[in-house]
Amino acid sequence: MLISMIKIAQQLAQAFPNLRTLLKPPKHLLPTPDFFYSDTFNNLFIAEQQTLVPAMLLLELEGQKRAETINDLFLWIQSKMLSNGSWFCVNYITALATIALIEYSKYSANSHASSLIKQSQLWLEQTRNPDGGCREAINLNIWDTSLSLIALAETRNPNYKGHILEGTKWLAKHQSKEGGWAFSGLLDGGLPCDADDTALAVLALLKSGFPISNDTIQNGINWLMKNQSIDGSWSTYIPGEGDVGCVSITAHAIEVLLEVDGYQKQVDQAVTWLETQISRDGFWDDLWLSKRTYGTACAISAIVKAGYNNIQAIKDGIKWSIQRGNRTGRTAWQYILQLAADQNLKINF
Numbered sequence: 001m002l003i004s005m006i007k008i009a010q011q012l013a014q015a016f017p018n019l020r021t022l023l024k025p026p027k028h029l030l031p032t033p034d035f036f037y038s039d040t041f042n043n044l045f046i047a048e049q050q051t052l053v054p055a056m057l058l059l060e061l062e063g064q065k066r067a068e069t070i071n072d073l074f075l076w077i078q079s080k081m082l083s084n085g086s087w088f089c090v091n092y093i094t095a096l097a098t099i100a101l102i103e104y105s106k107y108s109a110n111s112h113a114s115s116l117i118k119q120s121q122l123w124l125e126q127t128r129n130p131d132g133g134c135r136e137a138i139n140l141n142i143w144d145t146s147l148s149l150i151a152l153a154e155t156r157n158p159n160y161k162g163h164i165l166e167g168t169k170w171l172a173k174h175q176s177k178e179g180g181w182a183f184s185g186l187l188d189g190g191l192p193c194d195a196d197d198t199a200l201a202v203l204a205l206l207k208s209g210f211p212i213s214n215d216t217i218q219n220g221i222n223w224l225m226k227n228q229s230i231d232g233s234w235s236t237y238i239p240g241e242g243d244v245g246c247v248s249i250t251a252h253a254i255e256v257l258l259e260v261d262g263y264q265k266q267v268d269q270a271v272t273w274l275e276t277q278i279s280r281d282g283f284w285d286d287l288w289l290s291k292r293t294y295g296t297a298c299a300i301s302a303i304v305k306a307g308y309n310n311i312q313a314i315k316d317g318i319k320w321s322i323q324r325g326n327r328t329g330r331t332a333w334q335y336i337l338q339l340a341a342d343q344n345l346k347i348n349f
Contacts (some may be wrong), residue, residue, distance in 0.1 A: 030052070030055050030056070030059060031052065031056070032056070032059065033056040033057070033059055033060040033063075033064075033066075033069050033073065034069075035052070035056065036052075036053065036056055036069070036072065036073060036076070045237055045238075045243060046080075046088070046192055046237075047088055047090065047093065050080055050087050050088050050093050050097070051092075051093055051096060053073055053076055053077055053080075053097075053100075054077060054093075054096040054097045054099065054100035054101075055096065055100070056073055057070065057073040057074065057077065057100040057103075057104060058099070058100050058103055060073060061103050061104065061107055065107070070104070070107065070108075074101075074104055074108075074110070074113070077097055077100065077101065077116075078112060078116060080097075081097075081116055081119070081120070082186055082191070083186060084123055084186065085119035085120050085122055085123035086120065086123045086124075087120075088191065089183075089184050089186070089191065091124065091127050094120050094123060094124060095124065097120065098117060098120045098121060098124070101113050101116055101117050101120070102117060105117065140183055140184070141184065141185045142171070142174060142181045142182065142183055142184065142185055142197045142200075142201060143183060143196065143197050143200060145167055145170065145171055145185075145204070146171065146197070146200035146201045146203070146204040147200060147204070148167065149164060149167045149168065149171065149204035149205075149207065149208050150200070150203060150204050150207050152164050152167075152208075153204070153207040153208045153209075154207065164208050164209075165208075167204075167208070168204070168205055168208045168209075168210065170185075171201055171204060171205060172205065172210075172216045175201070175216055175219065175220065176193050178193055178223060179193075179198075179219035179220055179222050179223035180193025180194070180195075180197070180198040180220065180223040180224075180227075181193055181194075181197040181198045181201045181220075182194065182197060183196075183197050192237055192238075193223065193237075194236050194237055195224065195227055195234040195235065195236060195237070195246075195249045195252075195253060196236060196246070196248070196249045196252060196288070198220055198223055198224060199224060199234070199249065199252035199253045199255070199256050200252055201220060202217060202220035202221060202224070202256050203252065203255055203256045203259065205217060205220075206256070206259045206260075207259075212259075212260050217260075220256075221256065221257075221260065221263075224253055224256065224257075225263075225266065227239060228253070228266060228269075228270070229245055231245065231269075231273050232250075232266075232268075232269030232270045232271075232272055232273035233245025233246070233250045233270065233273045233274075234246065234249045234250045234253045234270070235249070236249060236287070236288070244287065245273060245277075245287075246286065246287035246288065247274065247277055247284045247285065247286050247287065247295040247298060247299050248286045248287070248288070248294060248295055248298040248299075249287070249288075250270050250273060250274060250302070251274065251298035251299055251301060251302035251303075252298070252302075253270065254267055254270050254271065254274075254302040254303075254305070254306055255301070255302055255305060257270075258305055258306060267306050268306075270302075271302070271303055271306050271308055274299050274302065274303055274313070275303075275311065275313045277299070278299070278313045278316060278317060281320060282296075282316035282317055282319055282320030283295070283296045283317065283320045283321075283324075284296045284298070284299040284317065286298070292324075293321070293324065296317050296320065296321055297321070299313075299317065300314060300317045300318065300321070
């Protein structure tokens, strides 16, 4: 669908030059291309940068047409393309970059631009669903593999040993040089590590039998320690640089630290932060997964496992979960109740 739209836009622009004015990005909603050279831009999260630069290139091509600025923006976009032909493994960012490169190719007969366009269009084609729509980030394999390994390890079924071993080898292989994990298993280093994938990967390896002394485990824990915010939380990427603490990610990090010794101070700080994030109604909102039951389940699980069984936040969270319980099937609130029972947690409402 998106590929067709891009091709149609190209054809229309060639057939009806006046239509190009309708395709210009709205200047009043975007920073000028000069923003590219600012310290503020350098401090933006990489996904924000990769969203803005194609738009700024389009603005420059339609505006002042400064050769040096156009070249700088093009080279930046070129440098950020991943080995699979996408930018950030995200559909809309890749589409923006592709559109910008198409316009750039009209300005400059640069063979590199044509090559990039072909690669990105192939990647966009691969993201097409059977219904014709395109999905977003398609490589969440670190997250998925980690959760799968945790589930298999928790069964303690000897028949899964081979699968677990294979999964742990793959997971360890895709650890970054910094010690963390990115959400995708791409090995070209084009994506930043994030705290959620790192926490879940370390937890999966620990649950699967990796010794705490293993370098992979230690490097992962060191990455988490380096990226804990001053307030005790963990954000998705770099705390304090436009990123905010996340309930589920902080909960996952707590569960990792509970598997090893020597991090009680960090656990206490994280639990204190979680306490402050509960709503007046008794639920926790999550940053990435907006379902309140997910944030609430993660928060309660981590806090209870950390030994804070009788704080008011736990009582309020369980009460809210019971009130929102779904009568069909096993749901998050039922998991919370079972957790409370397993921990001999007595709640008086």
